Amino acid sequence: MAKESMDFRGALIKEQNLTFAVVEVSPSILDAGETAARKERERYEPVFKDVPIVLAARGKDQRVRFLGRPDIVRYLMKAGWSRIPWKQYQARKKDKNPFRDWA
Numbered sequence: 001m002a003k004e005s006m007d008f009r010g011a012l013i014k015e016q017n018l019t020f021a022v023v024e025v026s027p028s029i030l031d032a033g034e035t036a037a038r039k040e041r042e043r044y045e046p047v048f049k050d051v052p053i054v055l056a057a058r059g060k061d062q063r064v065r066f067l068g069r070p071d072i073v074r075y076l077m078k079a080g081w082s083r084i085p086w087k088q089y090q091a092r093k094k095d096k097n098p099f100r101d102w103a
Helices: 027-031 034-044 070-079
Strands: 005-015 018-024 053-058 064-067 087-092
Touching: 005 034, 018 034, 018 070, 027 034, 027 053, 027 064, 034 053, 053 070, 064 070
Parallel strands: 018 053
Antiparallel strands: 005 018, 005 087, 053 064
16 A cells, blocks of 8 residues: 655755755665666655755765755755755645645
8 A cells, every 4th residue: 555645854945046855865765876866856756846856865974965966966065964944744645735835
């Protein structure tokens, strides 16, 4: 049976006329290669319609890694993990846009 909801930690950021999403994932997703990362990113596309999605991971050593559009990754690396406005979210299948409050 498919899950009816998806809980995740993420952020929607509007910076310099660009809106993009950052989603925290397990470091193992980034370690698994581009195909695994692409599949993970696709899971969030229904939530963040037409918004670039960057995957973010922080290992046990606190090392931060981002995977996504190079210009956005550079911005996030300069800004730092602590400046990302993280929130805990729940997307439900029945919601057409569970993040309408982000618009």
